[in-house]
Ligand SMILES: Nc1ncnc2c1ncn2[C@@H]1O[C@H](COP(=O)(O)OP(=O)(O)O)[C@@H](O)[C@H]1O
């Protein structure tokens with residue numbers, strides 16, 4: 189079963205996106221904490237689309253499809269912004285020294301840590317982000 | 326209906342005395358705060374009997390009778406200690422200046438403020454304290 | 463009666479559950495005295511779980527307050543007063559003698 | 574998101590209820606900045622009613638902590654962390670960067 193919803197590329201869509209994701213993680217049977225990690229990954233992905241792919245709010249939409257499969261939950265997030273190549277992005281500095289520590293660069297890191305698969309592609313002039321969370325771990 | 330109970334003249338009887346009084350104030354239909362004021366008056370009276378009439382713990386008993394009447398609750402408290410004449414007791418100092426303020430002498434004052442009638446007698450070699458709380462005020 | 467003590471940087475919180483009467487008030491006095499014996503005179507008394515206080519308990523509060531305030535070294539503050547307990551303090555004329563807070567946080571935050 | 578601020582003698586408590594995401598985190602930053610603009614750098618952030626925090630919210634925490642700690646003038650301390658929020662802070666490596674308390678009282682009592 190796949191559900192798709194399209195949201196305007198604005199920060200105040202994030203709350204509605206979270207509600208959409210929560211519905212699906214609940215239906216998929218994930219526990220509260222696992223749902224929270226998926227919600228976080230999607231929020232980070234969508235924030236990045238608005239901030240980096242579109243460069244600002246109200247430039248384009250974000251299309252989210254969620255499939256509840258027997259062994260996993262698979263999420264596709266599509267946008268029409270500028271192509272993104274994550275290979276060029278360095279790992280964030282996680283130093284526990286406050287003065288060396290930066291607050292940015294955490295979004296991709298959290299997505300990768302909390303999802304089992306995170307894959308960016310540029311297809312048919314769209315950025316397509318696929319994220320998978322396995323069930324029953 | 327009158328209920329009577331006898332308690333050993335010791336400070337650890339005070340909790341059981343309170344429970345006995347609470348049962349009766351509840352049956353008489355008093356609200357929580359009014360019950361609390363009656364409980365306080367009885368506690369002060371019994372503490373004084375142990376401290377002042379008997380002079381110490383484990384000298385004699387305290388007999389308490391409670392009557393639930395149509396218009397009031399009447400409590401009799403009897404002891405075999407030394408006769409007490411409350412006339413000689415001055416009113417407490419209720420100064421709001423901390424350094425003039427004393428902490429003692431509050432017991433009789435609280436009994437008189439919170440009960441409608443407080444009367445000490447010495448009858449048949451016993452101190453008999455009668456306290457009345459009117460209903461429906 | 464049960465007594466707990468929590469130490470913070472600038473004050474201690476004493477919390478009692480149960481009755482403070484002639485039987486139990488000596489224990490409360492001992493508790494306050496032991497804190498003051500450690501040189502700590504900023505004390506908060508959380509009364510939320512006090513079910514009853516007699517004049518014997520009130521005497522402990524006043525003597526502790528005098529002791530704490532001596533030489534301007536501190537203060538006994540009260541917090542979380544149940545209605546009945548507040549009425550007893552009021553009857554005894556104690557309300558002007560203590561700072562009284564709704565919550566522990568406000569009390570701690572005032573020191 | 575709703576924000577409340579309570580001022581105490583030695584610190585301020587900021588409490589948020591709701592989501593801290595890219596949409597709402599600027600409001601939180603403004604709140605922290607306005608407290609610091611008043612010359613107050615001892616801030617407690619009560620997170621009990623925070624339902625969600627994204628990296629945008631985490632960025633606000635780190636920049637506020639740096640600002641508070643500058644010249645040794647203060648600190649941002651956290652309290653009442655829900656489990657999910659604590660897991661996010663942990664993933665981001667934030668646990669060593671903040672003093673974290675179970676209750677507001679302990680947090681206020683530490684200043
Ligand atoms: N969807 C995207 N489109 C374009 N660039 C992106 C996208 N997502 C992330 N980036 C780039 O990767 C960097 C790291 O992203 P991220 O880890 O989310 O942290 P932050 O957004 O805080 O910089 C961003 O600064 C940006 O340069």
Ligand SMILES: Nc1ncnc2c1ncn2[C@@H]1O[C@H](COP(=O)(O)OP(=O)(O)O)[C@@H](O)[C@H]1O
Nearest residue numbers: 373374377378409414429430431432433434517
């Ligand atoms: N039952 C009693 N028998 C003898 N003396 C009493 C009795 N009750 C009270 N008193 C005397 O009256 C004084 C005032 O009593 P009270 O108001 O209860 O305050 P306190 O007991 O704190 O002194 C007592 O100090 C005591 O001298």
